Amino acid sequence: MEFSTGLLLLVAAASPQQVTPPPPVADQAPAQPADPDADKPIIPEAEFDKALPPLSNDINAPLEPIAIEPIGAPPPVTVPPTAPTPQEPAELSQPLPPLATFDSTPFVTVADVEDKETQIRYDTVLKGLDGIGLGGQFNSLSALKDGGGKAANATMVSARAREDEALAGRLMRSLGYYDGTAISTIEVVKGADGKTTDRLRAIVSATPGKLYHLSSVTIVADPVVPADLITTAMPLKTGDPIDAARVQGAEANVSTVLPQQGYPFAKVGQRDIILDDATTTGAYTLPVDVGPRSSFGAYTTTGTLAFDAQHVGVLARFKKGELWDTRKVDDLRQALIATGLLSTVSVEPVQTGQPGPDGTQQVDLLVRQIAGPPRSLAVSGGYSTGQGFRLEGTFTHRNLWEPEGALIVNVIGGSQEQGLSTTFRRSNAGKRDRTVSLTASANHSNYDAYNAFTGTLAGRISYDSTPIWQKRLTYNFGFELTGTNESIYDFTALDKTRKTYFIAALPVQALWDTSDNLLNPTKGYRVKVNLSPEASVKGKASPYVRGLVEASAYYPVSDSLVIAGRVRAGSIMGISRNELAPSRRYYGGGGGSVRGYGYQRLGPFDPNGDPVGGRSLSEFSIEARYRFGNFGIVPFFDGGNSYESSIPGVSDLKFGAGIGGRFYTNFGPLRVDVATPLNKRKGDGLIALYISIGQAF
Incomplete structure (x- = not known):
């Protein structure tokens, strides 16, 4: 703060624009006559030169201290002698040894050994999940079970129990128990004599609540051939539990069946399930972009070729104009690999916009190949x-x-x-x-x-x-x-x-x-x-x-x-x-x-x-x-x-x-x-x- 103030004063003094003479005053007192001794030196010049110490001719030598005794200064104060400065140890004056010679092994104290050997033992108790068939899955994913009944301290046991609370909640929701709750408690185990022991018991209690069921199953998609292709491939119906694994499996089945039945560009969108707490039901909606119904077209190939497109057609187990079936495309890819001539190969559908038989669109197969060592x-x-x-x-x-x-x-x-x-x-x-x-x-x-x-x-x-x-x-x-x-x-x-x-x-x-x-x-x-x-x-x-x-x-x-x-x-x-x-x-x-x-x-x-x-x-x-x-x-x-x-x-x-x-x-x-x-x-x-x-x- 003092530095800033001094800087401001220095700037003010150095700026000529800020130093303005005061305006003349009419009723100002008459000027006093000048002092005849104002220009005389305070100390004679000869006396000043005598007081200066002799200077060395070595320009690199340090400057000698100047002891100036002010005129009229009080007599010097005698300071009692202080204790001599202690000499620094000889070890401190030696150079440091090389870094590589230092022993970086941490120093182990008795307390450290005791901390490592000290572990808390605990038991894990699960309540409420066996009845809905989740006990085995919980035990395979549980943080408490994974710890093997041992922990460094009680805080770690508590942290694992909180992880298992969240796990129990996720597992219940995966089966459709969306109102399910889970809570964990840690208690000290008492012995047969009623006295407390050094063992803990971690209890995870789950309350599943009511099971949610599907109130409706809606597929949003363009018409397909046959008309029930998607609904037949979707093994979900009204009244089914909202089981995450079953729902995901049904969606995977739709994405698998459609390319096998003439829809190579089909894409299954993001599902939407609207839950109703009052009725414990959920309305399920799944958007599906089916793409054009397609048939097999011609073959094209690119890359470092081992053989041409005509030979690709020899390996195919389908003919031009047949309804698209991705299983036959996978078989062609395996046959190309089995030739032993390709290090890399892929088979991709390419839309042509050309009409095919039975209202389909002709889709060509692009074979990307890189020939391997023959x-x-x-x-x-x-x-x-x-x-x-x-x-x-x-x-x-x-x-x-x-x-x-x-x-x-x-x-x-x-x-x-x-x-x-x-x-x-x-x-x-x-x-x-x-x-x-x-x-x-x-x-x-x-x-x-x-x-x-x-x-x-x-x-x-x-x-x-x-x-x-x-x-x-x-x-x-x-x-x-x-x-x-x-x-x-x-x-x-x-x-x-x-x-x-x-x-x-x-x-x-x-x-x-x-x-x-x-x-x-x-x-x-x-x-x-x-x-x-x-x-x-x-x-x-x-x-x-x-x-x-x-x-x-x-x-x-x-x-x-x-x-x-x-x-x-x-x-x-x-x-x-x-x-x-x-x-x-x-x-x-x-x-x-x-x-x-x-x-x-x-x-x-x-x-x-x-x-x-x-x-x-x-x-x-x-x-x-x-x-x-x-x-x-x-x-x-x-x-x-x-x-x-x-x-x-x-x-x-x-x-x-x-x-x-x-x-x-x-x-x-x-x-x-x-x-x-x-x-x-x-x-x-x-x-x-x-x-x-x-x-x-």
Whole structure:
């Protein structure tokens, strides 16, 4: 305040506009004569210079203090000496240590330890919610329950109880109890002797009040086809409780059904419920913008393309002009992803304003795609007793010839099989899930039954099931030209020899499938028929027919237990066994046959104890597939044999039993089976192990 005042005075003195001479006064007294000593100095100049201290020649030296003793000043006052200033400790004069050397651990006192160890125990009591079915939901969301009956102090217990008050109110309103109230109290628990303890009891008391019901259900929307489409999709009616979950579920059902029935642009608005306290009812109103009724139009595509719009139409399971169904659009999106050629893809409806059939508007589908890497390298392997190790590597270029023209190079290395094959494959060839392939391969097989060097050229057209679209009926047919040089036991010469065969075949397969899953079926059945007219040329042409029928069924005993069974029978007619190439005969035993026996070791044997195969086959299997989480246990029992005759029989069946483990993944179960032969013969092992992907059947 003093600074401000001084500043104002300084400004006033420095401003010439504010210093104005006073006006002359007429009756002013006459001026006094001037003082002759007014201009004399107060102190002589010589005396003043003598009083100044001597100045140093160093311009950087500090100024010396000036002691001026005023003229006529009183004598100096003698001040008694004060106590000497204490010297500062030597530690204070030292520089501070580096910051990194400081110990930043908080100092812990005894009181701190006691505070951490001290906790209040409390019990939680809920009243009034169990009667309306909210007790379990309250306990799962309760702050008191979440605290585990422990708190730092009573204030924290009280805060949790207030949170649970609000929770109880929200839960009651979610069921339609809009007048419900909740209150919490904290009390000290008394012991059996009537004395207070250090334990608290938190009580949340809820009073639901009356339940509110719907007095009316009104849908504000333009007319739709059929007229009751929205009302049928809205499972709410007058008199229903105003249950939040049920109301939201009904609205979600409307938003789901409309796009499935021709309205891709339908939008459900914000509901309005007007409550009446007097009647405890609510009037429900829901606005719905249905948009135009639409049909499928053309396809357009944009982005980094893996294929053009025409191929998108091949993958679609609907035709232009059909009523819009968002489920079919989702299926198309999944099919585009399943090609393996796209890293990103979306399918969007686009209004065209063009009229469609039955009063609809034509809506095009815009496919936004970004092509992914077309090349891939895969490695798989397995092991089974009798076959040993088998390692397979595959290189694939999935889009070498657009669209979806793939080059596949396959290499097999194993204990008993080595091979190389090249396949040209066109997926979705003119029709979704139809595949055309041409394969050339060279293989060496070294089994107990035969040793063969084989070259094959084969073509096939197939219509297959996929995890996205599992079909009831699938099929494949094609041709096969094979040249093979194989070891064979000549029963006429009673010795092993090698023979060369040239084989032409026209294989056909059909599968009827009602199961619920390709890799892990739990219900339904399958019937598969293989038929292959063939001709073997070894000096002369010998025509014959190979046939195989297999049926499997799956019965769910419970959610965790499935009983699965399989039967299989095969026959080769029109040729003797000795004229038939060993690789074309039927053998039993192994992981996909009768487990417990070695691969191809069921059937007739030559005098050396090696299997020679037969012209017929009979097999069965039964499993109890028990699953718990991502794991499973599968006890099983198998039986079967192969026979020299062309008619499959049931005599001299060999049986195997064991137990398997399953680890269920998103691409199918990993199978590990351990089995033992129940009709053990000379040369059969005691234990057989099988590791593979997928169920045994």
